[in-house]
Amino acid sequence: xxxxxxxRKISDSTIHRLSIYYRALxxxxxxxxxxxxxxxxxKREKLTPAQVRKDLxxxxxxxxxxxxxxxxxxxxxxxxxxxINRAWNVALIGVGxxxxxxxxxxxxxxxxxxxxLIFDNDQRKIGSNHKGIIVSDxxxxxxxxxxHNISIAVITVPxxxxxxxxxxxxxxxxxxxxxxxxxNLRVPNDVFLRNENMAIELEHLSFSLRNQEPMIAE
Amino acid sequence: xxxxxxxRKISDSTIHRLSIYYRALxxxxxxxxxxxxxxxxxKREKLTPAQVRKDLxxxxxxxxxxxxxxxxxxxxxxxxxxxINRAWNVALIGVGxxxxxxxxxxxxxxxxxxxxLIFDNDQRKIGSNHKGIIVSDxxxxxxxxxxHNISIAVITVPxxxxxxxxxxxxxxxxxxxxxxxxxNLRVPNDVFLRNENMAIELEHLSFSLRNQEPMIAE
DNA sequence: TAACGATTGTGAAACCATTCACAAATATGA
DNA sequence: TCATATTTGTGAATGGTTTCACAATCGTTA
Numbered sequence: 001x002x003x004x005x006x007x008r009k010i011s012d013s014t015i016h017r018l019s020i021y022y023r024a025l026x027x028x029x030x031x032x033x034x035x036x037x038x039x040x041x042x043k044r045e046k047l048t049p050a051q052v053r054k055d056l057x058x059x060x061x062x063x064x065x066x067x068x069x070x071x072x073x074x075x076x077x078x079x080x081x082x083x084i085n086r087a088w089n090v091a092l093i094g095v096g097x098x099x100x101x102x103x104x105x106x107x108x109x110x111x112x113x114x115x116x117l118i119f120d121n122d123q124r125k126i127g128s129n130h131k132g133i134i135v136s137d138x139x140x141x142x143x144x145x146x147x148h149n150i151s152i153a154v155i156t157v158p159x160x161x162x163x164x165x166x167x168x169x170x171x172x173x174x175x176x177x178x179x180x181x182x183x184n185l186r187v188p189n190d191v192f193l194r195n196e197n198m199a200i201e202l203e204h205l206s207f208s209l210r211n212q213e214p215m216i217a218e
Numbered sequence: 219x220x221x222x223x224x225x226r227k228i229s230d231s232t233i234h235r236l237s238i239y240y241r242a243l244x245x246x247x248x249x250x251x252x253x254x255x256x257x258x259x260x261k262r263e264k265l266t267p268a269q270v271r272k273d274l275x276x277x278x279x280x281x282x283x284x285x286x287x288x289x290x291x292x293x294x295x296x297x298x299x300x301x302i303n304r305a306w307n308v309a310l311i312g313v314g315x316x317x318x319x320x321x322x323x324x325x326x327x328x329x330x331x332x333x334x335l336i337f338d339n340d341q342r343k344i345g346s347n348h349k350g351i352i353v354s355d356x357x358x359x360x361x362x363x364x365x366h367n368i369s370i371a372v373i374t375v376p377x378x379x380x381x382x383x384x385x386x387x388x389x390x391x392x393x394x395x396x397x398x399x400x401x402n403l404r405v406p407n408d409v410f411l412r413n414e415n416m417a418i419e420l421e422h423l424s425f426s427l428r429n430q431e432p433m434i435a436e
Numbered sequence: 437t438a439a440c441g442a443t444t445g446t447g448a449a450a451c452c453a454t455t456c457a458c459a460a461a462t463a464t465g466a
Numbered sequence: 467t468c469a470t471a472t473t474t475g476t477g478a479a480t481g482g483t484t485t486c487a488c489a490a491t492c493g494t495t496a
Contacts, residue, residue, distance in 0.1 A: 015425050019418040065444040066492040082421045083428030097319035104315045107400055113420050176423040182325055192426040194419040200237040201412040202331050203300045205394040207233050208410040210301030268455055283474040284462035
């Protein structure tokens with residue numbers, strides 16, 4: 001059981017790596033491993049053994065000295081820590097290119113994130129069927145979102161509309177948002193916001209390429 | 219001019235924020251601002267004034283004491299630092315749901331990232347036209363990528379195929395990769411890799427929701 | 437059952453990023 | 467032209483994350 005220890009300030013990086021460990025363990029299980037050492041796990045993910053152990057130690061002690069961590073069990077522990085050992089109802093707002101792609105994205109549902117509602121403000125899209133889900137009018141968010149017990153909203157509308165949509169979903173009671181629009185959304189302190197901004201990632205690559213040669217001057 | 223100072227170890231966070239500043243400045247310019255203080259800029263992006271100044275100071279001194287930073291000029295400086303004051307040729311590998319969405323994504327080209335080539339291994343897709351670009355066979359990467367002067371590869375193939383595709387584009391001379399496949403790619407040290415993994419972001423949200431109440435036990 | 441090798445869990449040390457605080461520089465208004 | 471208010475740029479202080487290093491523990495083998 002994922003223990004309730006004093007899990008006060010867990011850093012974003014640690015949570016991020018937990019996701020990475022989880023994927024690694026999935027692969028290890030498939031490959032037939034029963035146990036895995038922090039050393040081996042770290043090597044696979046280009047991390048350090050100490051980091052793996054420290055990350056896990058925030059949540060409990062899951063390993064056996066001299067042996068390592070039990071693959072299956074650790075997977076379950078991490079799933080529980082991350083909250084992915086259950087289903088979350090998701091609403092998708094905006095059925096443009098990105099939105100449509102996400103509806104068909106299988107990894108989504110595999111991890112327990114189930115798209116229950118799809119919204120758009122385009123009359124031509126409202127009522128249409130996307131993978132079995134009828135597109136609703138954004139105007140109906142306030143009633144539909146609580147009704148369907150939605151925990152997470154995924155925003156895939158154009159940047160210009162994003163803040164308004166964001167305010168709307170929060171109004172409807174959503175407290176976790178994944179934003180694909182290329183803008184910085186403003187949310188209250190009790191709302192969790194994550195951004196997926198491919199322009200920023202490309203700019204990072206562009207920076208790296210431009211500064212390839214360490215550029216030591218002066 | 220973006221100066222060539224001793225820009226040795228710039229942290230990822232700083233580069234990330236540079237992208238954020240750039241977007242903020244775009245908006246400020248539209249709103250008619252000529253200058254902006256670190257205080258104001260920080261307030262808009264929920265950062266601290268000191269952070270803004272420190273970030274910028276790694277690259278030069280662009281402000282005027284008592285006044286602030288000139289909006290237009292600072293934008294250009296950052297564009298130069300990030301390397302987005304020019305065009306980069308991009309190849310897209312994999313025309314599934316995500317790949318198709320990216321081809322139509324306008325922000326892409328706006329920032330100077332121009333998709334020149336599209337690859338797939340599905341015979342039914344090869345030869346088809348996506349927004350004016352004919353889909354090529356992945357088997358032809360080795361010749362086409364150098365020919366078209368591609369700097370960045372965007373990988374949108376299923377996880378199972380991603381590592382092989384990754385090895386292929388590196389073989390063809392690409393040194394910057396944006397990976398959408400939900401796997402940890404292995405690349406040599408001189409290749410820049412960024413990951414866009416929406417499952418991980420969702421898991422982060424899931425973690426936050428699950429631990430909403432600080433969970434102080436023991 | 438005892439001895440050995442392996443590996444965890446974790447304080448302490450080292451490292452890195454952020455914030456503080458203030459001198460230096462500039463704009464502005466009298 | 468001078469005094470005042472503002473804001474930058476940056477060393478120093480702080481706070482946070484990663485790595486180190488080792489005692490504690492366990493499996494294995496003789």
